[in-house]
Amino acid sequence: MKIIKNTCALIVCLWACAQVSAQTLTQKVGNSVSIYSLQVQPNTSYKLNFAQSSQSLSIVYAPGQHIGESYLSSGEQRFKLYANLHSTSNTQQYSHPILLKAGVQQCTFYSGKLKGELELHVYHLGNTQAVKQKVRAHKARFRTREACGKPGSVPQSVWRAGLTPEPIPDPVVTDVKHLIVHHSVSSNDAADQVAILRGIYLYHRVTLGWNDIAYNYLIAPDGTIYEGRDPQGKEAEGDNIRGGHFCTGRQDGTMGVCLLGTFTDYEPPVVMLSSLVDLLVWKVKKDGMDPFGAFAHPINNPVVAALPVVAPHRAGCSTQCPGDKVFERMEALREKINADVQVCAGKTDECAPLRLTGELYNGVDQLVADVDAAINQCQNSNTGCEQFCTGKVFTDRLSELRSKIQAIEQICNTQPQNCVTPCSSAALLNKLTTVEQTLNAQIQFWFAASSLVPQQVAQLQTEVNNALKQCQLNVDSCQQFYPTNAFEARIKALNLRIDSLQGLCNADAATDAQKAEALRSTLQSLEQAIATQVAQLSEDEAIGVYPNPVASNGVLVIKSLHYQKIRNIRLVNILGKAVDLPRNIIDQRGLLVLLPKIPSGWYMLEFQLEGKIVRRRLLIL
Structure with a gap:
């Protein structure tokens, strides 16, 4: 019987661990997407073979299932799959697309908890190196923009070259009231942002079945602005083309800007934020928008009573987009847009270094990042700890930043006409106080008061x-x-x-x-x-007798670290005669000796402790 059980267990293990090649090509969409069908069992690895090289793909699976333990691997790369919580239907769910470092024709899929029929949507991104050359050539033609003019951007016709299917014709123009900021939930380590962009287009256009890429604009970590939805001649720019980036059924009146990356706990690059500011300043100035304003959305049937004009995705929809690290900068973003629009109109702003992407704003953020990195390095690899011997390398920078911030604060207090309001230094000074406390906790023993x-x-x-x-x-x-x-x-x-x-x-x-x-x-x-x-x-021997003196007919307590081992207790008077002790009790206070009614005077208390005779003089009152 034991042999049969072991054999069955081995068969189950081999079934679950084997790599099965079982996908079937069911559809080709344009020249850029192959859709495969795959029947899976839970906790099983499947070897996938593609007729055409692919660098990006996603999974479509049945409702009610969990994709959290599923992943794709290629060589030494492993990519965890995440559910797209924004795009679901009654019949299917979608993973976010993943991007491999290079095109492959083979990879392995681990099913995790998924079972039944899945669809693999495989995106063939084409020669992205050639497309990147076209992007660089287009960017080389950028000219210095006018004050608050539209920043240089790469049109869809350049970055989408060669991908099909095309966007669906006849896009809808909308009256934009809200500028919505997103993140793409793509890798922060990816070197090929054009490949990510092309993969997002195919995912939106084919897998999700949308008219075009969801966003009006997308911004890469290097600050390059890519134009999203193609206006197809409906207007000169794409800023008023209705997108697919906001909550289902509530796209009207919004322009979507997507930051390429995942900014849950990763800081958005300064150059990316600078491009975001430039783009939104152009839009706000062009359309006379108030960056501090808010309107009901949608206007005709409000779901959100006061959606900010410059809003994170999460302000109107159930999502964590655009990530905490972008979300926490939204108020600073509004202040920066407001100030830049006024500067374009001729206003002086001495407060500019304190604003988002300003010299001192960036300096404080960089100091925080450097201190955190040094602490992690010291704690995790025990290297670089000497930076915290006195902390001078950091405290000098901190003092310099604080002095410069306070100097600008003084200028704006005495010359308010030269500073756009609001101009607040409080947030930056609070950050410096926090990093100072962090430093003081790390700086070593010679700063005795704080270390x-x-x-x-x-x-x-x-x-x-x-x-x-x-x-x-x-x-x-x-x-x-x-x-x-x-x-x-x-x-x-x-x-x-x-x-x-x-x-x-x-x-x-x-x-x-x-x-x-x-x-x-x-x-x-x-x-x-x-x-x-x-x-x-x-x-x-750590023995105490309490109280001493003690009343006749009272209770005597013998306390010792080993009072449970006390034996043969006797009470002897000065004539050497033993007194009968009626009862002894052990409790949490020690060994309690109940004394009889006896004459007052001096007595000797005797007992044995671990083989030794212990004596204590006792006065009876």
Whole structure:
């Protein structure tokens, strides 16, 4: 029977782990998309073979299933699949598209929890290197734009060259009231942004069945602006063409701008944000929009009572788009757009360095990023820790930034006519305060008031002193010292930490070795105090008799670290005659001895503890 069970288990394992080649080509859409059908079982790997090289693909699967454990792999690359929560129907769900580093004709799909029939949508992106050359050639023709004019952008006809199917004809023009910011949820490490762009187009046009790419504009990490929806002659620009980027059925009145990347916990590049600002400044100025305004959306049948004119995707739809790192900059984005529009009209703005993409705004963000990176490097690889010996490399930058910010703040307070309002330095100064606190927690022991090691020594000193006092009052509290010293390991660890830090930083001229010695002296004093207490406890065997004197017919408590081992208790008067003791009780207070009514005077209390006779004089009142 055991052999049969093992054989069955082996067969199940081989079935689940085997790579099965089972996909069937069911449809070709244009020259750029192949759709395959694949029957899958859970937790199974499938070897996929494509007739044509592919660099991007997505999965279409049945409702009610979870794609979280599924992935695609090619060589050493593994790509986790994520559900597209914005695009669902009653009959199917979609993954976000993934982009491989190079075109392949083979890859492996692991099903995870998926089962049943899936569709693989395989996108053939063509010669993206040739397309990138066309993009570079087009960008080379960009000219310096007029104040608040439209920034240079790459039209769809350039970046989409060779892809079919074409956009559906006759796009709809809409009266734009809201400028919606998105992120594409694509890789931040991808080198080929043109390939990502072409993959998004095919995903939107074929897999999701939309008229065209969803967005009006897309911005790459290098700041390149790509035109999205093709106006097809309906208007000169594409900013008023109705897109497919907002909530289902609520596309009217919106222009969508997508930042290529995933900005949940990844900072958007400054050059990308600069292009976003330039694009939105052009649109706001051209159409006379108020970047601080808000309107009901949709106008005829409002779902959102006050959707901001410049809004993140999540302001109107159930989503985390455009990622936390973009979302937290939305108010700064509105202020920057407002200021730049006024500067275009001739206004002076001394506050510009404090605004989004400004010199000091970027300087503060860069300092925060550098400190975080240095801390992670020190903690994870134990390298670069010397930067925190005095922290001077960071504190000097912090002080310089703070001084410059405060100087601009002073100018705007005394010359408000030269600063566009609002001009607030509070957010940047708060960031500097936070990074200063982070630095102080890392800077080592010679900054005794603020660093971690002195705080740990001071905390240990307080705990030891309190424990020593409690031990004097109540023998039960002595268990922290006797028979085992509970503080020994922490004292040893702190001594080693101090030695390590001083060895690391002794080449730093700002290092104060005297403070290190002071900390060592404190730890040595604690060791001596504990040793003295332990010696006394050992000598006294840590025994206490309470109360003494005690009333006749009262209760006597014998306290000891080992009171459960006390045996043969006797009470002897001065004549050497033993007194009968009616009863002894052990409870959490110790060993309770119930005394009979006996004459007052001096007595000797005797008992055995671990084979030794212990005697204590006792006064009966």
